[in-house]
Structure formats: C-alpha cells, structure tokens
Amino acid sequence: MRNNYLHVVIALLFIGSIFAQTTETFETEIDNSKSFTDNSQVFNITSQAGGTFDIANFTGTGWNGTAADNKFIDNSATADIGVPIQFTIKSAGGTSFHLKSIYLFLSQSDLNSGIGSCTIIGKKAGAVVFTATASTGFNSNILVKNGYTLIDLANYGGANNSNANIDEYIVSTTGTFEYVALDAMKWEYDCSGLVAPTANAQNFCDSGTVANLIATGNSLKWYSASSGGVALIGATALTTKIYYVTSSSTGCESARIPVSVTITPSSDNVTTVSACDSYTWNGTTYTTSGIKTGPTANCVTEKLNLTITPSSDNVTTVSACDSYTWNGTTYTTSGIKTGPT
Structure with missing residues (x-):
C-alpha cells in the first residue's frame, strides 16, 4: 500500500527463501507496473472497479507466505469509500495455468476492518471455469500474517479449484472491502497436454555422447538418474547404463522415460x-x-x-602317331589341349 493508505506493521521481519519458482512475490517487479513476469510467463493486470490496481512498493507491508515483504498488487491511493473492487490477472498469450493460492489484504479504503464477501472467478478463453466465494474467515489482525488472508483454491468457497485450467482470474468484493492487496500468488503451468517422449534402446560402438542419443519428443532433456540432478549437456560421454529422457514445453516437463544405452568395443x-x-x-x-x-x-x-x-599355363609339347592319351582323355587331332588348373 502507498501514500495515505500505508499501514503500520508491528511484527518481526524474517529472512526467508522462496523455494517454489511458481510463487510470485512481486519483489523483482517494476513499481506501478500493470504486468509482471514469473517463471517466464507474463501476466497482465486490468482494473474494473474500485480504483487502479498495479505493483505497489512499501517496505514491510506485504506477505510472501512466510514473512513480510515489500511489493504486491493493490489499489492504494485510488480506493474509494463505498466502492467494492474488481480486477483481473490474465496470462499473456492465453497460457493455461492452475491458480493454487493467493494472499489478500481486505479492508475499507482507510484500512480499517471491513465486512463483505470476496469472489474469485477463474476463466479459460473467456468462459467461466469456476466461481469461489466466501464472506467469513478473513484475517483482520495486522499482527497475524501482516493482516493478510490465505485464499487457498483447494478449499476456498467450499470446492477444490486448485487444478482448474484457466488463463485468467477475477478478484471482486462486496460490502466495505474497498482496499485489496494481493501477494504471494502461487501457481503452476497446465501441463496436461504435454506428451512424454518415446525412445528405443540404443547401442554405440566404442563411444558416444548425449548429443548422439535419439528420442521423439519436444525440447528433449536427458538425465543420468530417474529423479533429481540436472539435465546432461550434449558433450557428456556415454557409458553402458540406463539414461532418462523428458519432453518439455512452456514451463512443463514430462515424466522421465528410461532408455537403455550400451557401449560395445569394436x-x-x-x-x-x-x-x-x-x-x-x-x-x-x-x-x-x-x-x-x-x-x-x-x-x-x-x-x-x-x-x-594371376593365372599361368604349364605347356607340355608332345608328338604322337594316330592318338595320344593325356589326363585320361585320348586325343586324335593336333592342337592346344587344356587340362586341369
């Protein structure tokens, strides 16, 4: 929150690490921007009611899921008394994703506690995929999670929408929830359409490298183990063992498929x-x-x-009366006769 809507945080700040690449805490985003990028995906923010939503930067007034942070999305300086909010976060290019959870700070425009409901609508290609609404259970204690409420799509509104395929979601409120801040957006790419690669056992004489391996799939990656580790570079020398290959696309990676490799001396x-x-x-x-x-x-x-x-001849010259027998054959005429070789 910014300007006259900055609230005071009375809490200890902890230094933490963000372990999931798919949790956007906005700390590296540009102030006042109406778009952000996480895990190579661009998202755009559009405002429909209750002021303008963009990236805010105020020290210690956000919540990254475990500790206070500095940046978040909000409508500070533009929140209006008596006007509930509505804004949309949409993936650029219509990329499908699953919204796992967000943290929301809900209050009146003067940051006093408000009452009302909050609705999350997920859409795909403009069609509504889910609608989740709650009117209770919102945190109003600034000493607890900086006043933020976890909106867990696994149960928010009484249903599990955490695996729904969407390309945008809309946050809206009723009542006196006139100021809203959003932080710690946890999400993942929709990988349901990714096909695992196919490959046959492969044999090499004397030597080979990872670059020589063959599989059918998209953006192949090769590994030396069934889990963990990093993808092998193309120059890595092969040995007789089981290697593993994956396909990847738009932030998704398939299961690892085993491929038997044999190196045989020539x-x-x-x-x-x-x-x-x-x-x-x-x-x-x-x-x-x-x-x-x-x-x-x-x-x-x-x-x-x-x-x-090369072939050669051994010539024997013979003169005979009437006939001559040679190598079992009797000849009665003159000439060159050919025997065995």
Missing part, C-alpha cells in the same frame, strides 16, 4: 581367401590382394584378407 571378423585372377565378396569383385573391408553389424566389422594370384 572388433573385426577376418576371412582369409586365396584366389586366381579375381574374387567376388559381398557383391564386389576384387582383382588385387590386400585387406578388404565389408559391412559392420553390432560393432563387428567383416574383413577379407585376400591373396590374388
């Missing part, structure tokens, strides 16, 4: 052959000696140790 399967003039192996005809390389399967490369010997 080896050769050598066949030794001697042939005259030429030899055909794996569809290729060779006419020279040497080591010939064939296909590789399962890290085993087929190789041929080939010796090629």
Whole structure:
C-alpha cells in the first residue's frame, strides 16, 4: 500500500527463501507496473472497479507466505469509500495455468476492518471455469500474517479449484472491502497436454555422447538418474547404463522415460581367401590382394584378407602317331589341349 493508505506493521521481519519458482512475490517487479513476469510467463493486470490496481512498493507491508515483504498488487491511493473492487490477472498469450493460492489484504479504503464477501472467478478463453466465494474467515489482525488472508483454491468457497485450467482470474468484493492487496500468488503451468517422449534402446560402438542419443519428443532433456540432478549437456560421454529422457514445453516437463544405452568395443571378423585372377565378396569383385573391408553389424566389422594370384599355363609339347592319351582323355587331332588348373 502507498501514500495515505500505508499501514503500520508491528511484527518481526524474517529472512526467508522462496523455494517454489511458481510463487510470485512481486519483489523483482517494476513499481506501478500493470504486468509482471514469473517463471517466464507474463501476466497482465486490468482494473474494473474500485480504483487502479498495479505493483505497489512499501517496505514491510506485504506477505510472501512466510514473512513480510515489500511489493504486491493493490489499489492504494485510488480506493474509494463505498466502492467494492474488481480486477483481473490474465496470462499473456492465453497460457493455461492452475491458480493454487493467493494472499489478500481486505479492508475499507482507510484500512480499517471491513465486512463483505470476496469472489474469485477463474476463466479459460473467456468462459467461466469456476466461481469461489466466501464472506467469513478473513484475517483482520495486522499482527497475524501482516493482516493478510490465505485464499487457498483447494478449499476456498467450499470446492477444490486448485487444478482448474484457466488463463485468467477475477478478484471482486462486496460490502466495505474497498482496499485489496494481493501477494504471494502461487501457481503452476497446465501441463496436461504435454506428451512424454518415446525412445528405443540404443547401442554405440566404442563411444558416444548425449548429443548422439535419439528420442521423439519436444525440447528433449536427458538425465543420468530417474529423479533429481540436472539435465546432461550434449558433450557428456556415454557409458553402458540406463539414461532418462523428458519432453518439455512452456514451463512443463514430462515424466522421465528410461532408455537403455550400451557401449560395445569394436572388433573385426577376418576371412582369409586365396584366389586366381579375381574374387567376388559381398557383391564386389576384387582383382588385387590386400585387406578388404565389408559391412559392420553390432560393432563387428567383416574383413577379407585376400591373396590374388594371376593365372599361368604349364605347356607340355608332345608328338604322337594316330592318338595320344593325356589326363585320361585320348586325343586324335593336333592342337592346344587344356587340362586341369
């Protein structure tokens, strides 16, 4: 709250940590801004009644869920006597999210205790998804949580709307709730549409890196454990073990899918052959000696140790009367006769 609406905090301030990335406490937002960004998502604030809502900055007058903080959304300096409020917080781009909880400070425009009801309406694409209203249970003690009330969407208004898919929510009041401050907005992306990746077992000869792994999915991340740790960089050397892959999109990450990876040392399967003039192996005809390389399967490369010997003739000259028998064959005519090789 700012200007003449600043209330006095009589409380101990504690130094705490924000453990959930999806709790927006507005501490890093720009003063008087009508938009804010949390976990890479932009949200816009629009005001419908009871003054102008934007980011306020007053030391020790907010509530981050565990301790006082300095920044929040409110309508200070513009709250009107006798005018309840209404404002909307909407995700840019129509991104779906789940509103888990918010903290609200509800009072009259002069910060005295008020009476009335507070309604939270969740919408998606302009259609109402839920309406949650309460008229009791609001904290008016400035010494307790800085005067803020936890609005837990798991039970506020008598129903659990904490997992409803929305892209905006509207806060409105009745009665004398003319000043409202909002802090510690806890939310999460709607990840219901994210599909887990698919992948088969993978084998590599001698070595490989994470960049060589193959899976089908969106914005893949690889891990060395089923939970915890950080995503592996592409240059990470692979070993024989189970790796895990996820898909991610718009702040969401799928479950980790196990992928078996095997690293096998390369080896050769050598066949030794001697042939005259030429030899055909794996569809290729060779006419020279040497080591010939064939296909590789399962890290085993087929190789041929080939010796090629040029063909030659051993000629025996014979003169005979009438006939001559050679290598079991009787010849009665002259000429070059070919025997075995």
